[in-house]
Amino acid sequence: MALSLKPKLLTINALCALWLLANTAVKAQEVTTLYYDKNGKGLDDKNNAFFYRRVKFNTSDKPVGTIEDFYMSGKPYSKGEALYIDKRNDAKSRWTGTIITYNEKGRQIKQGSFDTEGLLDGKQLLFDKEGTKIQENDFVHGNPIDCFYKVYTPDGVAVNYSYLTKMPVNLATTDKKxxxxxxxxxxxxxxxxxxxxxxxxxxxxxxxxxxxxxxxxxxxxxxxxxxxxxxxxxxxxxxxxxxxxxxxxxxxxxxxxxxxxxxxxxxxxxxxxxxxxxxxxxxxxxxxxxxxxxxxxxxxxxxxxxxxxxxxxxxxxxxxxxxxxxxxxxxxxxxxxxxxxxxxxxxxxxxxxxxxxxxxx
Structure with a gap:
C-alpha cells in the first residue's frame, strides 16, 4: 500500500508547489496604487495628492507592463512603460519607450521618448493646453543632438532657441557655438x-x-x-x-x-x-x-x-x-x-x- 501511495503523494506535492508559484506570481502581478503630489513626491495616502499611479510589480519590485497615471478626478494623466519606479520621488523613476502626458481636458501636453537605458532619446515634445505643439527637443542617449531646440510661434513657425542663452539663435548674445x-x-x-x-x-x-x-x-x-x-x-x-x-x-x-x-x-x-x-x-x-x-x-x-x-x-x-x-x-x-x-x-x-x-x- 505504501508503494502505491507514493506516486500520488509526489503528484500532490508537485501540485502544491505549482499552486504556490502561481499564487506568488498572481500576487506579484496585483495592481499597486501610488500617490504623488504636484512635485512628484510620494505620499502615503491620497490626501494632498495631485495624481495617482496604477502599476504592477514583479517579485523583484520591477514595474511590469503599461503604467497608468490619473488625476485625482480619475481622468488620465500619463501612461507608458518604466524600468524603475521610485515610490517616494518620481523624479528618480526611469522610463523607456514613449511616455504621453495629458491635461484634464484629455489633450496631449507632453511626449517624451526614452531608450532602453532610460535616457532621453528621440523627439521630446511640448504642447499648449489646446494640444498645439509649442516646443521640440531632439536627443540621442541622454544628450541634445543640436546646440538649439525649436520653439513654435502661434502661427506654427519653428524658431531655433539656444541652449546657452535661452534666446532665439539670431538674437543670441554670443558668437560662439x-x-x-x-x-x-x-x-x-x-x-x-x-x-x-x-x-x-x-x-x-x-x-x-x-x-x-x-x-x-x-x-x-x-x-x-x-x-x-x-x-x-x-x-x-x-x-x-x-x-x-x-x-x-x-x-x-x-x-x-x-x-x-x-x-x-x-x-x-x-x-x-x-x-x-x-x-x-x-x-x-x-x-x-x-x-x-x-x-x-x-x-x-x-x-x-x-x-x-x-x-x-x-x-x-x-x-x-x-x-x-x-x-x-x-x-x-x-x-x-x-x-x-x-x-x-x-x-x-x-x-x-x-x-x-x-x-x-
Missing amino acids: LGRFTDKNVIFQDGQPVQFYTTASGLSVAARFSMQQLWGDYFEIYITIENGTTEQFNFDPSEVTAILQKDDKMIPVDVLSYDVYASRVSHKQKWSPGFSAFANAASLNPEGYRLIANKAITAHADSISGYKPYSMKQNINEGYLKLNTLLPGTRLIGFLNVKYKRADHFLLNVPVNGYVYQFEM
Whole structure:
C-alpha cells in the first residue's frame, strides 16, 4: 500500500508547489496604487495628492507592463512603460519607450521618448493646453543632438532657441557655438563627478564642482583644459559665465575675476585640499582625459574621422585662473570662484577656442 501511495503523494506535492508559484506570481502581478503630489513626491495616502499611479510589480519590485497615471478626478494623466519606479520621488523613476502626458481636458501636453537605458532619446515634445505643439527637443542617449531646440510661434513657425542663452539663435548674445553634448562624459575622482568633453581635434575641457562653500558666499570650480590640437589658442577666464535656474527662471551669477579674487583673499591663503587633489590627479596623467574614459568612449573617439591621439607635454598649474596662451601639448589647471545662491539647477559656460562647453550641477 505504501508503494502505491507514493506516486500520488509526489503528484500532490508537485501540485502544491505549482499552486504556490502561481499564487506568488498572481500576487506579484496585483495592481499597486501610488500617490504623488504636484512635485512628484510620494505620499502615503491620497490626501494632498495631485495624481495617482496604477502599476504592477514583479517579485523583484520591477514595474511590469503599461503604467497608468490619473488625476485625482480619475481622468488620465500619463501612461507608458518604466524600468524603475521610485515610490517616494518620481523624479528618480526611469522610463523607456514613449511616455504621453495629458491635461484634464484629455489633450496631449507632453511626449517624451526614452531608450532602453532610460535616457532621453528621440523627439521630446511640448504642447499648449489646446494640444498645439509649442516646443521640440531632439536627443540621442541622454544628450541634445543640436546646440538649439525649436520653439513654435502661434502661427506654427519653428524658431531655433539656444541652449546657452535661452534666446532665439539670431538674437543670441554670443558668437560662439556649443560644444557637442555627445562629446561629453563623466568619471569620478574621490567620489565626486568630473565632467569632461573630448573632441576629434584633440581638445579636452573638464570641470569638477566643489560641494563645499568657501569664504564668503562663493564656492570653487576646478577646471582643466588640454590642448591636444596642432594650433595654439588663448583661454580668457573672464568670458566664463554661470547661470542658475530657480522656479523656471534663468538667473546670471557672478564669476570672480582674478583681480577681485586677489583683493578679497589673502595671498598667503593656500589652495583648498580639494583643488590640490584635483590638480595632482590631472598632472599625473600624460595622456589626458581622452584616455582615462572607458573602452567604449575610447572606441567611439577612435572612430571619429580625423581623430588623432595626443599626450600632454607641459602642465600650467595656475591656481586661480588668469589669461593664458595654450600651446599644442599644453594642459592648463586652475579654479574659479562663483557666487553661491540656492537654486534648482546650475549651469557653467566655459568658452574655449571658439566653442562654449557647458557643465551642470
